[in-house]
Amino acid sequence: MGYTLVTRYASYRTVVFMELKEKIEALFAKTEFENADRDVYEEFKAALRRGEIRSAEKDADGNWQANAWVKQGILLGFRMGKMVEMSKPTETLRFFDKDTFPLRPMSLDDGVRIVMGGSAVRDGCYVAQGVVVVPPAYINVGAYVDEGTMVDSHALVGSCAQIGKRVHLSAAAQIGGVLEPVGAVPVVIEDDVLVGGNTGVYEGTIVRERAVLASGVILTRSTPVFDLVNETVIKSDGERPLEIPAGAVVVQGSRAVTKGFGHENGLSIYCPIIVKYRDEKTDASTKLEDYLR
Secondary structure (H helix, E strand, O other): OHHHHHHHHHHHHHHHHHHHHHHHHHHHOOOOOOHHHHHHHHHHHHHHHOOOOOOEEEOOOOOEEEOHHHHHHHHHHHHHOOEEEOOOOOOOOOOEEEOOOOEOOOOHHHOOEEOOOOOEEEOOOEEOOOOEEOOOOEEOOOOEEOOOOEEOOOOEEOOOOEEOOOOEEOOOOEEOOOOOOOOOOOOEEOOOOEEOOOOEEOOOEEEOOOOEEOOOOEEOOOOOEEEOOOOEEEOOEOOEOEEEOOOEEEEEEEEEOOOHHHHHOOOEEEEEEEEEEOOHHHHHHOOHHHHHO
């Protein structure tokens, strides 16, 4: 009986979100909007906020797929919104933005620890229970930040970025967002990844579970990654993103320019290097992360 009720509820939710998808796709084709259209958009944004829909999901084969209609819904917010003043009367600094993207409403019941000091969490993102936000951090619209993750000081979670469980985005880590093109998979950081300080992970990159990115590592779709353990070079393949393997420990490296002016002057080019895969020693060195939460 319980299974039947669960199945019926799942089917109901599927129908509801299919209807929402159709409404968003129809609105995206419009050039002028009515009051009722804004109601649809607010329904969509609330579903984003609850984590019921997201801009990308992992399929049965473990591959990440973009939900183009969700990105279209976020873009609708920019088209529908009107510029308004977001400042409070007591604030010296003035803020002006689209009225469709205020700060995300938060309460103690959300179970999110937001340390005092000036972080911003934009409405239309999902922030799960147990997340810690250390100021000044920024989480943009469409982002998905899962349970137990720490967004440290000066860290950025870009629009539509997908952050897994128990991730640590260290100070000044920059996780780029990919809102357009709508069919592109956004940046994904899977469960239990440690992203070091001043690290940048940008368009066209997926970091698989339990990987470690040392401080200062920069990753983009066009960045070749040299795997010393397996003696191979990891690159993006056509439309597929660059994927850092599960458990990889990535550090900054360089490779010599082999010809021309660069060679004559002893120049090198930055490249990330996988020096090992996560082991007990790595786990012990990252254990402190548990206490910070």
